[in-house]
Amino acid sequence: MKTMIKISVGLVAATLLMTGCVGDTNAKSSSKTEVVQTVSEESLGLRKTDLYSEDATVSTKTEYRTAQATTSSRIQRAFQDAPPMVPHDTTGMLPIKIGDNQCTGCHMPEIATAMGATPIPVSHFTDFRPKHKMVNGVFTKAVDNLKNEVAIKENKQLQGARYNCSQCHAPQSQGNLLVENTFEPVYTSADGAEKSSWNGTKLTESLDTVIGGPSYVTEEDLDNSESKAGVLEGAAH
């Protein structure tokens, strides 16, 4: 038999009844009513079923959009430079494989405009990965991390790290949300809801960590003797 846990909250509500007759100033009376509020198991969680009915508990269905590419409407970005969500049907396009990436078929910059698709941005053609080397069996780093060097190189090729589009760009389910999302983004660019602000020059602009920049780690930094936080004996920081 099903057990029901009931949490009873006794509330005593005082009700003031006002009755009024013109000319009668003593016509006020008060009475006390006891209201017992019950919280059922079904109302405690988001699932709206009790804890014993697993079979009857079904979550809301994932419902991806069905509008075909070129007929869908773009989804506002969640924050400045967030990877846009895929607004169109992706049936038959996933998983992306080495020899089968249909996304690039419409989104590569040279085709995208004609397709009405957003072109793959410059960041996806930029190599952010330092190319470390083995020289005569010795591992050599391409950048010196102690000098805060970074490797940012614009390229003509779509970078391997961006090949698997669905790793970052997800389709959106339109199922009924159990909890309404009231998040409101604040964008740093006026058109941040529709566009990325990253572009070729913005990639390195204001980055003081690019080779030659002023933020090299100095001998004093390494010595760390002036640190207010103290010094680690025998260890660099």
Ligand code: HEC
């Ligand atoms: C048949 C061409 C076509 C293919 C294939 C295609 N897209 Fe699209 N995509 C579009 C078009 C066109 C739009 C603009 C919305 C529309 O018109 O439907 C779009 C919009 C998008 C957007 C939103 C861009 C924005 O500015 O908000 C993303 C992200 C996206 N596609 C990713 C993908 C991914 C990932 C794949 C592969 C799984 C893919 N697309 C495959 C044509 C295509």
Ligand code: HEC
């Ligand atoms: C490693 C994560 C990652 C992968 C993989 C990736 N993207 Fe993106 N994408 C992003 C981010 C982050 C942004 C927003 C910032 C930017 O534009 O660089 C973005 C932006 C975009 C935009 C919007 C550009 C604009 O100007 O508004 C399109 C279109 C897009 N990506 C398509 C693709 C396609 C197609 C692929 C696969 C070939 C892909 N992306 C792979 C992370 C990724």
